[in-house]
Amino acid sequence: MELKNPLFLMVGIPVVIAAVVVFHLIKMKMQYSGGVKAANTRFVKELPEYKKLKRFRNILGYATEAALIVSMIASLTLLARPYKTETTGSGVKKRDIFLCMDVSYSIYNLNAELVDRLQKVVSGMKDDRFGIAIYNTSTVLYVPMTDDYDFVVKKLEDIKEYFILQKQYMDKFGKYNYTSEIPDEDMDEYKRLRTELDYYDAGTLVDNMTKGSSLIGEGLASCMYDFPRLEKQNRTRVIIMSTDNAQEERSKPLVELQEAAELCKKNDITVFGIFPNKSQFDQDMSMDYETDKEAMRECVELTGGSFYEESDSLSVDDIITDIQRKEAMEVEEITTTREVDQPKVPLTVLMIGLLTAFGCGMMLMRGWKLK
Incomplete structure (x- = not known):
């Protein structure tokens, strides 16, 4: 498979990686900024239920982030227009x-x-x-x-x-x-x-x-x-x-x-x-x-x-x-070469990524919050 506009991937992927790194750096700096800090929370954090909920929330968060990254890369791939070259011959009896x-x-x-x-x-x-x-x-x-x-x-x-x-x-x-x-x-x-x-x-x-x-x-x-x-x-x-x-x-x-x-x-x-x-x-x-x-x-x-x-x-x-x-003469074979777009795979990946991110986001917002 070849790409008609490979520049989208060559530029886009480094931009996506840089954006993810910047997001995590900002997230780390803002982790304890603002709000009221609670004392003596160690007991709560040691509870099995708390650990279970926190672990699941982390998984949903990572899954959402991964799904969004995959969706962005799939979108860049679509913009790059993957295609394949087909050669066909017309040796049909006519x-x-x-x-x-x-x-x-x-x-x-x-x-x-x-x-x-x-x-x-x-x-x-x-x-x-x-x-x-x-x-x-x-x-x-x-x-x-x-x-x-x-x-x-x-x-x-x-x-x-x-x-x-x-x-x-x-x-x-x-x-x-x-x-x-x-x-x-x-x-x-x-x-x-x-x-x-x-x-x-x-x-x-x-x-x-x-x-x-x-x-x-x-x-x-x-x-x-x-x-x-x-x-x-x-x-x-x-x-x-x-x-x-x-x-x-x-x-x-x-x-x-x-x-x-x-x-x-x-x-x-x-x-x-x-x-x-x-x-x-x-x-x-x-x-x-x-x-x-x-x-x-x-x-x-x-x-x-x-x-x-x-x-x-x-x-x-x-x-x-x-x-x-009576046998018909077989036409002299004419070879035709054409470029055929191949959007099926990246489009499927994009749809799966968006649906995954949407589903994980809804669970984070509605049912799997720490209380």
Whole structure:
């Protein structure tokens, strides 16, 4: 244990000793000054009761004096501020996890299951951070990287409502190519659903008429750049991407999926891909299920991640459990040195000393006087 202000003890202790010596010298000089002296007290002083009371009174007096001296030294020690130096290291396994979801209407079932499962996972997180990005034509940073798990769970609950609305819309109105085909009695419900869906769609459909839909590469690349301090590789970075890889571009995308995967690999970001089962794949699109699946698998495995195809034998729940088993990188240990005050011992001694002095003083004053 070291002292921040040792001068208090270096000066204070000699002062306390000097004060005690001066007190006793004055006490000796004043022992017989003043008052009326009594004669023939030897008989009284020889009485056993008198000796007993005098001895006890002396003990109380010495104890009071000692307690006060100890209290003063403890106070000086507190003023000197005892402390110890602690060195700590932070070699904790930590991950930054981004959920990157293609929110085109073709995979609402997969997204709804994924969000539902991740709510439970996020609630049990510790030290990891979590973020959410959603994309179609354009990307929206729905939840910036955070360790506020309550907030993340709430936002997952909110976006789950989006996928429920997508399902309601597709079940009832997905078969119509034009608004004019919708029966009049269903128009109110259609308008209600479109109004609620437009709230979510607005940010993900910027320039949709010129760029197209489900721009997978741009979505993945945008999500990658949402990681805070991307150049600092001090945490394991993971992207969980759900998509059917059914890109419908109307002009050349800025980034294709292959290029986005190479960027992720370059920045040590592992991508786990979740692909819908064949029954969920939109059969009306001019896309090929196997071709899209294999192209996505190749890009995901390029980053060192795993590719999952949801099926009757492999549910979203199984997929997320498997991703959780992946070992997180241990952060490079950062050593921190700090000074921690240690007032506990001198403060305890001070309190005991004051209580002892108070107790002895009360007994001297009230119950143990010579009569």
